[in-house]
Amino acid sequence: MVSTQNSSEPVALLAQPGSDSPAFPLYSQLNLRTKLILPYLLLAMAMGSIATYGVVTRLSIDWLSGGVVGLFTAVPILLLGHKHATQLANPVEDLMIASLHVAAGNYSVVLTPTTTDEIGQLTDNFNWMATQLKQHHEAQLLAQMRAEGLLGQYVGNNIAQHLLSGQVALGGQQIYATVLFADIRNFTQLSEQSDLGQLTESLNDYYTLMQSVIETHGGVINKFGGDSLLAIFGAPIPHASHPQQAMAAALAMVQQLEGFNRQQVLRGKRPFSIGIGINSGDLIVGNFGSEQRREYTVLGDTVNVAKRLSDLNKERPFAESIFVSEATVKGGNGRLPHCHLRDLGDIVFKGKGQPTTVYAVGEWVESGVEVGRKRPLAHSHQRSY
Numbered sequence: 001m002v003s004t005q006n007s008s009e010p011v012a013l014l015a016q017p018g019s020d021s022p023a024f025p026l027y028s029q030l031n032l033r034t035k036l037i038l039p040y041l042l043l044a045m046a047m048g049s050i051a052t053y054g055v056v057t058r059l060s061i062d063w064l065s066g067g068v069v070g071l072f073t074a075v076p077i078l079l080l081g082h083k084h085a086t087q088l089a090n091p092v093e094d095l096m097i098a099s100l101h102v103a104a105g106n107y108s109v110v111l112t113p114t115t116t117d118e119i120g121q122l123t124d125n126f127n128w129m130a131t132q133l134k135q136h137h138e139a140q141l142l143a144q145m146r147a148e149g150l151l152g153q154y155v156g157n158n159i160a161q162h163l164l165s166g167q168v169a170l171g172g173q174q175i176y177a178t179v180l181f182a183d184i185r186n187f188t189q190l191s192e193q194s195d196l197g198q199l200t201e202s203l204n205d206y207y208t209l210m211q212s213v214i215e216t217h218g219g220v221i222n223k224f225g226g227d228s229l230l231a232i233f234g235a236p237i238p239h240a241s242h243p244q245q246a247m248a249a250a251l252a253m254v255q256q257l258e259g260f261n262r263q264q265v266l267r268g269k270r271p272f273s274i275g276i277g278i279n280s281g282d283l284i285v286g287n288f289g290s291e292q293r294r295e296y297t298v299l300g301d302t303v304n305v306a307k308r309l310s311d312l313n314k315e316r317p318f319a320e321s322i323f324v325s326e327a328t329v330k331g332g333n334g335r336l337p338h339c340h341l342r343d344l345g346d347i348v349f350k351g352k353g354q355p356t357t358v359y360a361v362g363e364w365v366e367s368g369v370e371v372g373r374k375r376p377l378a379h380s381h382q383r384s385y
Contacts (some may be wrong), residue, residue, distance in 0.1 A: 005330075007043040008303060013015055017186055017370065018295055029041065031089075031211040032089045032093070033085050034088070035382050036081070036084065036088055036089050037081045037082060037084075037085040038044040038080075039081070040077055040080065040081020040084070043077055043081075044075075044077040045376060047077060048071060048073050048074035048187075049070060049072075050066055050070075051073040051267065052066040053064075053066070053271065058313055064167045087115070088119070088310055089118045090114070091114055091115070091120075091122075091123060093109075093121070094123075095111065095122065095126060098111055098130070099126075100124065101128075102133065105137075107130050107133045109130050110127060111126055111127055129298035143289040143298060150339055154158060165199050165316060170288070172220060172285055173285060173286055174282055175231055175238070175282070175284075175285055176234070176281065176282055176283075177280070177285070178232070178233040178242040178245070178278060178279070178304075178328060179220070179246075179278070179280075179302055179339070180214070180227060180230070180231040180232075180242050180249060180250060180277070180304070180306065180308040181228065181230055181231075181276070181278075181310040182210065182229050182231075182250075182275070182306045182310060183227060183274060183275050183307075183314070184227040184228065184272055184273070184274055185272075185273040185275075185313070185314055186273065187227035190270055193270070194269070194270060199251065200239045201272075202263025202269055202272070203227075205260070206272060207224055208262060213249055213256055214231045214251045214253070216249075216252070217246075217249035217252065218233060218239060218241075219232065219246065220232050220233075220235070220236070220248075220283055223297065228310075230298075230303070230306075231249070232285070233245045233249070235285045235298070241335070242280070243278075243331035243332045244335050244337060245331050245334055246280075247278060247322075247328065247332070249339055250276045250322045251337055251339060253274070253276065254276070254321055257272065257274060260272070265342055275310045275313045275314055275321055275323070276310055276321055276322045276323070277288070277305075277307060277308065277309025277310065277311070277323050277324075278306075278309065278322070278323070278325070278328050279303075279305045279309060279324070279325040279327060279328060280302070280325065280327045280331045281300070281301070281305075281327055282299050282302060283302040283384075284298065284299045285297075291319040293316075295350055295385075301352075305325060305349065305356060307324075308325070309324070309325065309358065311322040312347075313335075320342065320362055321363035322342075322360070323359070323360055323380060324341075324358070325356055325358060325359075326356070326358070326359070329341065329359055339361050340362035341360070341361060342359060343357075344358040344359060344360055345357070
């Protein structure tokens with residue numbers, strides 16, 4: 001008898017026709033049960049015929065009565081044949097069905113041996129094989145989960161699943177997404193004035209908090225620097241609202257940083273100050289490196305501008321900590337999170353010929369997005385950074 005936890009699942013029949021044509025095509029098409037009972041059927045017919053002829057000729061009775069005698073002679077032979085065929089065919093049929101379940105990936109099949117002969121031993125061997133396959137399959141799943149978890153600690157869970165799917169080849173593809181770059185202010189001074197062990201602990205706590213905030217808002221951290229992090233919104237899984245997600249994440253990061261800094265002070269540690277730059281645009285995302293060692297990352301001018309935006313409150317004493325490009329603001333399509341946008345005008349970053357219109361993001365307001373006065377580009381005052 002076959003016992004399985006997933007016996008309701010459909011199982012595909014496996015056909016393995018022989019290469020040579022059978023000598024008896026009709027006989028080869030019969031199932032095992034029929035082949036086993038067929039000799040008994042022929043024997044029953046022969047014995048029944050002999051018994052009928054014998055009683056008719058020797059006892060001089062009519063053929064109808066002789067047929068009844070022949071029938072009583074044949075029936076026990078047929079019953080014996082049916083029992084013998086059932087005892088042999090049932091275990092073989094159970095093995096066939098169970099093997100199909102195993103082939104379909106269901107290793108929870110358990111067969112109950114009904115005899116102690118070779119078929120019973122075959123049944124026990126099959127159960128042992130299914131158990132070994134189940135343990136091997138579970139070990140493979142556990143190893144895959146550990147590999148995915150370990151890889152996820154370095155590249156993020158979303159990217160890890162994307163990489164392990166085998167769909168990412170060496171190279172990249174151009175996409176439109178939003179990049180968030182966050183940098184800790186005065187990190188060199190922090191390193192000089194702080195115990196390295198305490199600084200490392202503070203950094204790990206800070207990055208753990210920021211990662212939780214970013215992932216909650218649909219972002220993926222691409223990499224951690226010594227004092228910075230780079231997050232992507234809209235990749236590797238495309239999402240139409242990546243500008244809004246990035247801005248909402250930045251606002252939440254600033255809010256969470258306040259609580260983090262209170263804990264820092266209570267522990268006798270220095271608080272952190274950060275600058276966040278957000279930019280939307282075309283960028284290249286994918287695997288870069290060699291066949292032996294690769295890195296899943298993003299490239300392009302969009303990333304460079306986000307980095308420059310995060311440095312604004314490092315070079316100028318702005319009250320705000322978040323700076324976004326006009327591309328991100330326009331990409332929000334009027335569905336930006338509740339905040340105040342202060343127009344900083346057009347800024348020409350070093351190494352770039354075209355100015356970037358920049359907004360500083362202020363605190364949350366009840367009425368929604370408030371945008372400061374926008375000056376026309378032709379009359380705006382361009383500054384270089």
